[in-house]
Structure formats: structure tokens, C-alpha cells
Amino acid sequence: MALTEFSLIKQFFADATQKRQDVIVDIGDDCAVLSCPEDSNIAISIDTLVSGIHFFADVDPYTLGHKSLAVGLSDLAAMGATPAWFTLALTLPELNENWLSAFAEGMATLAAEHDIQLVGGDTTKGPLSISIQVHGLVRKGAQLQRSQAKSSDKIYITGTLGDAGAALQKRLASWQPEILSEADWSFLTKRLQQPTPRLAISQKVLPYVNAAIDISDGLLADLGHILTASGKGAKINLDAIPLSPSLKKIDRKRALELALSSGDDYELCFTVPAEHVPAIKALNLDIQQIGEITDEQQIVLLNENGQPSLLDITTKGYDHFA
Amino acid sequence: MALTEFSLIKQFFADATQKRQDVIVDIGDDCAVLSCPEDSNIAISIDTLVSGIHFFADVDPYTLGHKSLAVGLSDLAAMGATPAWFTLALTLPELNENWLSAFAEGMATLAAEHDIQLVGGDTTKGPLSISIQVHGLVRKGAQLQRSQAKSSDKIYITGTLGDAGAALQKRLASWQPEILSEADWSFLTKRLQQPTPRLAISQKVLPYVNAAIDISDGLLADLGHILTASGKGAKINLDAIPLSPSLKKIDRKRALELALSSGDDYELCFTVPAEHVPAIKALNLDIQQIGEITDEQQIVLLNENGQPSLLDITTKGYDHFA
Numbered sequence: 351m352a353l354t355e356f357s358l359i360k361q362f363f364a365d366a367t368q369k370r371q372d373v374i375v376d377i378g379d380d381c382a383v384l385s386c387p388e389d390s391n392i393a394i395s396i397d398t399l400v401s402g403i404h405f406f407a408d409v410d411p412y413t414l415g416h417k418s419l420a421v422g423l424s425d426l427a428a429m430g431a432t433p434a435w436f437t438l439a440l441t442l443p444e445l446n447e448n449w450l451s452a453f454a455e456g457m458a459t460l461a462a463e464h465d466i467q468l469v470g471g472d473t474t475k476g477p478l479s480i481s482i483q484v485h486g487l488v489r490k491g492a493q494l495q496r497s498q499a500k501s502s503d504k505i506y507i508t509g510t511l512g513d514a515g516a517a518l519q520k521r522l523a524s525w526q527p528e529i530l531s532e533a534d535w536s537f538l539t540k541r542l543q544q545p546t547p548r549l550a551i552s553q554k555v556l557p558y559v560n561a562a563i564d565i566s567d568g569l570l571a572d573l574g575h576i577l578t579a580s581g582k583g584a585k586i587n588l589d590a591i592p593l594s595p596s597l598k599k600i601d602r603k604r605a606l607e608l609a610l611s612s613g614d615d616y617e618l619c620f621t622v623p624a625e626h627v628p629a630i631k632a633l634n635l636d637i638q639q640i641g642e643i644t645d646e647q648q649i650v651l652l653n654e655n656g657q658p659s660l661l662d663i664t665t666k667g668y669d670h671f672a
Numbered sequence: 673m674a675l676t677e678f679s680l681i682k683q684f685f686a687d688a689t690q691k692r693q694d695v696i697v698d699i700g701d702d703c704a705v706l707s708c709p710e711d712s713n714i715a716i717s718i719d720t721l722v723s724g725i726h727f728f729a730d731v732d733p734y735t736l737g738h739k740s741l742a743v744g745l746s747d748l749a750a751m752g753a754t755p756a757w758f759t760l761a762l763t764l765p766e767l768n769e770n771w772l773s774a775f776a777e778g779m780a781t782l783a784a785e786h787d788i789q790l791v792g793g794d795t796t797k798g799p800l801s802i803s804i805q806v807h808g809l810v811r812k813g814a815q816l817q818r819s820q821a822k823s824s825d826k827i828y829i830t831g832t833l834g835d836a837g838a839a840l841q842k843r844l845a846s847w848q849p850e851i852l853s854e855a856d857w858s859f860l861t862k863r864l865q866q867p868t869p870r871l872a873i874s875q876k877v878l879p880y881v882n883a884a885i886d887i888s889d890g891l892l893a894d895l896g897h898i899l900t901a902s903g904k905g906a907k908i909n910l911d912a913i914p915l916s917p918s919l920k921k922i923d924r925k926r927a928l929e930l931a932l933s934s935g936d937d938y939e940l941c942f943t944v945p946a947e948h949v950p951a952i953k954a955l956n957l958d959i960q961q962i963g964e965i966t967d968e969q970q971i972v973l974l975n976e977n978g979q980p981s982l983l984d985i986t987t988k989g990y991d992h993f994a
Contacts, residue, residue, distance in 0.1 A: 374713055375815060380750035380885060381715035383815050386708040391696055393703035396759040400798035428702035439720040439803040476722035481761040481803040493697060493705050563702060
């Protein structure tokens, strides 16, 4: 890393996040050196956001800083890990101090909420893209894996689904039902641009969960990963899928399609054995039981009378190369 | 990560590297989960290579795969860490299977030499760039830091300097002295495209070293990082700087300028207290003592008669934003 680049990272990012006791060597050496507690393993995930693919080039840099980190934190939540450290590889077309300052602030604000420290990075010149690797700690043996869903497990999701997808449709397809107010669009846009990583819920349900994933590509696609990895299927009650007050205003079929197939909500989907359902209920969390795991390796969507739905699912999540 | 992307990573990369016992959850979940030995800390470094900045768009993908990983391994060597795991965030303009296959092979071949396993990644569509994060293990308290150089430490470097810079000059500036043969250019180009991370030397000298860095931006720039971090200066004997047989053929002043100021050699620069010099010599390694640490916070270049050199150093390493 050349001197100016190093100074750049140092200037905008090095002191943006709080200092943790387990960081032995911080930003500014060939490597960061990190200490892992003896009772824990390290969970890591890397994600890249590319301008024009994952975000619009004119996006507010504060929200971009938030989202870039939120995506990784959501992976830690899905694994049952608590956040510890992250690295940032930032490729920028030019040095724009206002942009960098806002980007760093959005990232740092979310980092402070979750006690995660920036410990290294690389800054290069090129088309705008952001790679962040998050590192979390998970008690040995306690990690939540996609492959551990068992038959008759109840399927839960956090929050509401389809909100981010609605905001994206507005921008991409100029889809803008008149019934939605400015306040609705403001809410939906915030859901797209500043998703909430469900770390608090993840830590509370951790002892009761068999399998988990975060919903970045749509419920059907991501639940599909659990089912494939576990060799199982699922029944989903469409009426149980939680929709935000904003999404409830639009055509129900369209709202359900967004909830099932659009990505970027970064809610969690997890499965819980029937015997732990009372314990889960007692936690009083913003979660919803939407169905259960089955032996047949397919997803069956049930409408209000318990009959298979004829809902036409045309997309199954986002694929860059399709 | 959408299904096709996941399959892509899986197809070309998941089995490219050997399996380690300390990988608890491998590629294919929200996070990889890794086990750290109780006596060690984890050393991490992330680097991005962007097409047109760090490599030519037409570079051989096999050598690009090698170099992308070598850059990170060199950081682990500079920290005194042994390689363990890496992640790959790959942004590609298109799916070119031949390209991917060669890239993966170059990367996997180097990975096999150093027992490092690919444990996660992300593949996105966009302008070609490669971010790799490496993770190594370093015994608690044994890491080599830039800040630990002491006055009168002897300064060592591995291998030879300036070779990669010469190959880059040929390509960038059409600089091609007639005295250099095809074999010379082949050697110099290999030094640029497939640098050797000095992990074996690093592990052997580790017990005797105070401070270390890898030379990615040129000896003066990178030694400068050690001096700044340690609050010290250095005297360098220009005659002691090791040049390859190929570089010895060209004008000596030009060769020394390349050795001092051009990057991409990925050799190590490290400092050793005088009392450990006999132990270092007894190791019989491909290393060279080139000077010593001083209290005056400057770099003094000495020519053959021990007088300060008038060598005109115009560049001090590579800066993307200069």
C-alpha cells in the first residue's frame, strides 16, 4: 500500500470505529493481528458491491457505507456469530473527500452499533466497488448452518419481506402505484438502502435454531439453499408471510411476489424444532412462523384454505450472469 | 450469493485447494467457520488488483491467479505468519470458462505450495478486479511489526530488487536495452508476473528479526514505512544491494534506481540486532545485508567509498492518486 493510499484509509477510516481489546496489531502494518477467545471459532464472509450492479452510481454515500457493512453483518447474524472485525477494500474512480467522509460516517455509525472494528483495508483507483470482509466470533460447535434443517422444523422469518424489492422496482421499472404515499416510499427506500442486520434476534434464538440463512436473493432462493443443503422441502403458508403496512396497500399478488422473490431485505430465515416453539414464542421477538420443513424436496406454497397456491413465481432471486 | 454464482465459485474454485483440518465450515454457507490454535493469533491482509491499474487486461490468467494470491502471501511472510485460509472476491465482466479455469489453476498451484485453503468468496459482474484476503497464524507475541526497528539493527533484504520494475518499464515505456536477451526478459517478466512470497525465509529468520515489511512499492518507500513507524533512519550501502544477473547487464545507475524505487518485487526487508547476525548468517539463506538502522530520521545512500551518494531518486514508490 503506497503512502498516500495508507494516509487516505487512515484519514477517513482508521479512527472511525471503536477500538477492541482483541486487536493486537491494528491498521498500518502488513497484516492486522487478531486474538480469538479459546472457546470460539472465527466466522468470516466477504461481499463485493459494484456500482451499477448492486447500487446506483448516484446513491447517497452515507447509506452506501451503511449497506456495505450491513450485508456482511447479516451473514454473521445468519451464522449465529457476534461481530468483531472487518476489512474494507475500496476501489474509487477519484478522490472525493465529501463522498468518502459521508461513506465512512454511514459505515462507522453501523459499526458502533455492533462493536465491530475496522482493522485493515486497501484503496485502489478504478471503477467504484466495495469489498468488505466481516469477522465474527461463534462459540465452538454453536454455528448455524444451512444444512441442519430437520423434517417438521418450523420455518421463521424476521421482520417483513418485499420492501426492498418494491423500492428497487420503483427505481428500475418506474413502478409506482398511486396508493403509496411519500411516507411509504421513504420507508421502502430506507429498507433497500439501510437494511438492519438481525444480530440481536440471531443471538436470542441461537440456542433453539437448527438451520439459518439471510435473505439476500429472495425467500424462495435462500430458503432453497437451506432445503438443498439439508436434503429437505418446505410448505409455506402465504397468509403468514409478514408484509409491511406499506406493502399491504398494494395488490396482494404483487406484494407476495415481491416478498417471495425479491432480494435485498436481509431478514433472517431460520428453522426451529417443534419442541422449541414455546421458548421462541416467549422471547417476544419480531419474527413470524411461515411454514415448516418437509421430506419432499420441493417448496409448496399454500393459500388461505391450505390448498396449493397457483401464484405464478417467475423469478427466483437475482443472478448476475443469467 | 445467487445460485449460479455459487455454482461458479464451486465449479472453478471450491476444490482447487486442499482441505485443512481447521476449517469447520467450508465454502457454501453464509460464513466460513475457522478454528484458531490456542497458542496463536490470526494475521489478516486484504489486497485488490484492478485491471488496467495493477495488471494489463491481456495478462495471462494463470500468472494473474498466481500473483493475486502471492501479494497476500507476501504480507503474511512480512508478518511472520504461516498461511492458513483465503477468500476471493472476483468481479468479472463476463463468464469466460477458459479464463477462469487458467486463473484458478495459477492460484491453486501457489496455494498448494503453501497449504492455504480457499474458504469463501463472492463473484459479481463488473469491471475485472480481484480482492483476496489472506489469513495466517502467528504464535502469540511473535508477529513482526514495522514499528520494532532498533538503532544499529542490520537491514536485510531477500532475493534481488528491481527485476519486476524493469519488466514493467519495458511494457509501459517501451524501454528495452539491446543488451538484454530474450532469456533476460523472460526472467524479468516472470519476476513481475509470478513473484515468490518469501514465506520459507520468513519462518527461518523469525526468531532473530525486530521489524519487517514486504517490498511492494519499492525499497525506499517500504523501508520508509519501517523507519516512520519506528522513529528511526537508515544508511544503505548501494554496492550491497543485490541485483539479478539480468539487471547487472544494464547501466548501473538505472539498475539501482529500479532497485530502490520500483515496486512489485515482493521481497522482504527486515532488521536484525547485531548479536543475531551470526545466527542469520548460519542459516545460509538467499538474503543480503544492505545497511543499518540509525537514529537520524532520514535515509542516507552510501556509494562504494562510503560517501553519501548523489544518486538522484526521483520516484519513491507507486501512488495511485498522485
